Amino acid sequence: MERPKQADVAKLAGVSRATVSYVLSGRAGGAIAVADETRERILAAAAELGYVPDAGAQSLKSGVTRMIGATCPDLGNPHMWEILHGADMATRAQGYDLNIISTHLQYENERGAIQQLLRRRLDGLLMTLTNAEQHHEDLKTLARRHSPVVILGDYDHTIADLDTVTPGHREGAAQLMTHLLALGHRRISFLYGVASESFGRERLDTYFNTLRAAGVQPDDQLIEVCGVTTAQAYAAVQRILARTPRPTAIVAINDQLAIGVLRAVADAGLRVPDDISVAGFDDIDLARFTVPALTTVKVMSDEIGQRAVALIFDRLKDPNRPTQQITMPAQLAIRVSTGPVPGR
Amino acid sequence: MERPKQADVAKLAGVSRATVSYVLSGRAGGAIAVADETRERILAAAAELGYVPDAGAQSLKSGVTRMIGATCPDLGNPHMWEILHGADMATRAQGYDLNIISTHLQYENERGAIQQLLRRRLDGLLMTLTNAEQHHEDLKTLARRHSPVVILGDYDHTIADLDTVTPGHREGAAQLMTHLLALGHRRISFLYGVASESFGRERLDTYFNTLRAAGVQPDDQLIEVCGVTTAQAYAAVQRILARTPRPTAIVAINDQLAIGVLRAVADAGLRVPDDISVAGFDDIDLARFTVPALTTVKVMSDEIGQRAVALIFDRLKDPNRPTQQITMPAQLAIRVSTGPVPGR
DNA sequence: TTGAAAGCGTTACCAG
DNA sequence: CTGGTAACGCTTTCAA
Numbered sequence: 001m002e003r004p005k006q007a008d009v010a011k012l013a014g015v016s017r018a019t020v021s022y023v024l025s026g027r028a029g030g031a032i033a034v035a036d037e038t039r040e041r042i043l044a045a046a047a048e049l050g051y052v053p054d055a056g057a058q059s060l061k062s063g064v065t066r067m068i069g070a071t072c073p074d075l076g077n078p079h080m081w082e083i084l085h086g087a088d089m090a091t092r093a094q095g096y097d098l099n100i101i102s103t104h105l106q107y108e109n110e111r112g113a114i115q116q117l118l119r120r121r122l123d124g125l126l127m128t129l130t131n132a133e134q135h136h137e138d139l140k141t142l143a144r145r146h147s148p149v150v151i152l153g154d155y156d157h158t159i160a161d162l163d164t165v166t167p168g169h170r171e172g173a174a175q176l177m178t179h180l181l182a183l184g185h186r187r188i189s190f191l192y193g194v195a196s197e198s199f200g201r202e203r204l205d206t207y208f209n210t211l212r213a214a215g216v217q218p219d220d221q222l223i224e225v226c227g228v229t230t231a232q233a234y235a236a237v238q239r240i241l242a243r244t245p246r247p248t249a250i251v252a253i254n255d256q257l258a259i260g261v262l263r264a265v266a267d268a269g270l271r272v273p274d275d276i277s278v279a280g281f282d283d284i285d286l287a288r289f290t291v292p293a294l295t296t297v298k299v300m301s302d303e304i305g306q307r308a309v310a311l312i313f314d315r316l317k318d319p320n321r322p323t324q325q326i327t328m329p330a331q332l333a334i335r336v337s338t339g340p341v342p343g344r
Numbered sequence: 345m346e347r348p349k350q351a352d353v354a355k356l357a358g359v360s361r362a363t364v365s366y367v368l369s370g371r372a373g374g375a376i377a378v379a380d381e382t383r384e385r386i387l388a389a390a391a392e393l394g395y396v397p398d399a400g401a402q403s404l405k406s407g408v409t410r411m412i413g414a415t416c417p418d419l420g421n422p423h424m425w426e427i428l429h430g431a432d433m434a435t436r437a438q439g440y441d442l443n444i445i446s447t448h449l450q451y452e453n454e455r456g457a458i459q460q461l462l463r464r465r466l467d468g469l470l471m472t473l474t475n476a477e478q479h480h481e482d483l484k485t486l487a488r489r490h491s492p493v494v495i496l497g498d499y500d501h502t503i504a505d506l507d508t509v510t511p512g513h514r515e516g517a518a519q520l521m522t523h524l525l526a527l528g529h530r531r532i533s534f535l536y537g538v539a540s541e542s543f544g545r546e547r548l549d550t551y552f553n554t555l556r557a558a559g560v561q562p563d564d565q566l567i568e569v570c571g572v573t574t575a576q577a578y579a580a581v582q583r584i585l586a587r588t589p590r591p592t593a594i595v596a597i598n599d600q601l602a603i604g605v606l607r608a609v610a611d612a613g614l615r616v617p618d619d620i621s622v623a624g625f626d627d628i629d630l631a632r633f634t635v636p637a638l639t640t641v642k643v644m645s646d647e648i649g650q651r652a653v654a655l656i657f658d659r660l661k662d663p664n665r666p667t668q669q670i671t672m673p674a675q676l677a678i679r680v681s682t683g684p685v686p687g688r
Numbered sequence: 689t690t691g692a693a694a695g696c697g698t699t700a701c702c703a704g
Numbered sequence: 705c706t707g708g709t710a711a712c713g714c715t716t717t718c719a720a
Binding site: 351365 | 696697698699700701
């Protein structure tokens, strides 16, 4: 038999298709009563044939797929899969499947994920957007329809009114800058390696604001833009170190880049933190294992994923509820890669 | 309108549903002819309503979903997402969607992925199995049906006859051991951090065989079992270093663990490679950026994903073709974490 | 308790 | 070129 269908099970068990449906969907026993003997017979027949209901046909009828999507902008960033892990656990807990969609930081692929939401009737979608502004139109439409979509990351709520879960990067950046200023650092370089200008902007903004509030005039020369990979960060550090006077600290916009910074600094014959301090964001698992261990802003990655999924299920329950904007707390994790400014 | 359907588009354009189907599926122009003017009208109507065809209904009809699944046993292992990246690109190139399913190294979740293949009618499934033997029954069934399934990793082909793509860990392990032996190492510890006893076994076997072939009697004391996380590797190294005499080299079963080894060795006040050599497997992106840079076995992660997807499409084209077992080449990447045995 | 039949949104065939 | 109609596999009334 190529692929047994409900009718085959019914025939083998000698009952009607309706009865098979009742038993297999677990509805028998409640409102619908089915003889125990019949029930066993159906179960046995299904097992014998290796029958598996066709989810497509089921959802055509029911309108739900029990499938939730989540975009991953960069499979190479450990921070993302920590979030995805939390999302996956929360999704499974409800008996749904999580479908991870890699977007490689590309607009078309992000758009493709929205198309999957629509075409494949995903019951929900978690999105990390490289550049939300580009998706203006689509997001407006999703918002208007109260689609079960949650945006992860810093997001300009005025683009379209959607549920969001934002890591506390802003708060964390302030803590980190305060920490560095207290150690006497004034020439602090910021390594801005992201996919688009708007992404991670909140960390850069906070960098400027905190400096100014401390009476330090920011120097645009100290902002170094690079790509998202560790290798690109490594290359960018060469440029940073060539500046005179040399910065006394480098803040990378995430830990993935900070790892490249640590290595580049070591290769330049400088010591961390004696000659130069290094810090990152996210507190990925590996941050504790770099040499030296990395000072970084801990965000609650796992919980971010969980909360986002919770928002999806909330909206599924009540599609018209007002949108929610959740900002997760952050906490500076001071390790050994940051220290007093040299000569102090 | 809640969700426009084909009929709505047809009504707005003033044509029949069949015509809409022809135009939207791009079949118009060939065997079926549709007036250009009509065609434009339909496209305009679809755009105006924001019509998106229902993939569930389409695949109920066509029997295909244009969706391929891929399990990821451990989102925390960079090697995996390098493979997934390759798979994703290859999948997209064919206009299919790749659906990444996280399994957290758990049997039930791996089984769940197989269920998704069946229930959701995935057109193919890439599987990395924690313990293939456990899946004996399911795999046999899949093989019998010539299901479009590809197993990634070292796999005992006699369990069930399936397509496989295997990283060249065996060959790489031999190269690595030869390298260490040539450097004078005899007490080489092997850090075996995997989800189950069968996983990664080929590397351990090769370790034993190469030692014996070199006339070195393996010492079971030097095999240290741990979990899959960097933190667990870190803890395991404490135990390894307590051995007397202390090993002169530590081989970790993958780079993710090797990073924990590097850090633990540094924390113990030992220098790599002067006091102890360290090596790993996979050559993840980060391996070049550890301090010191890690000697490791490079496997062609991206290509592994690509080849696996190619096997899926091959089978889709010809379901009954014989199975293929592909082993990808490996290459030892000698960096600075390995050196001559101390005192030589 | 069970069977018959309608319908979910789509495609594809067959007459007009 | 277009409209009607029969599937695709399933769930769910409604009667019996």
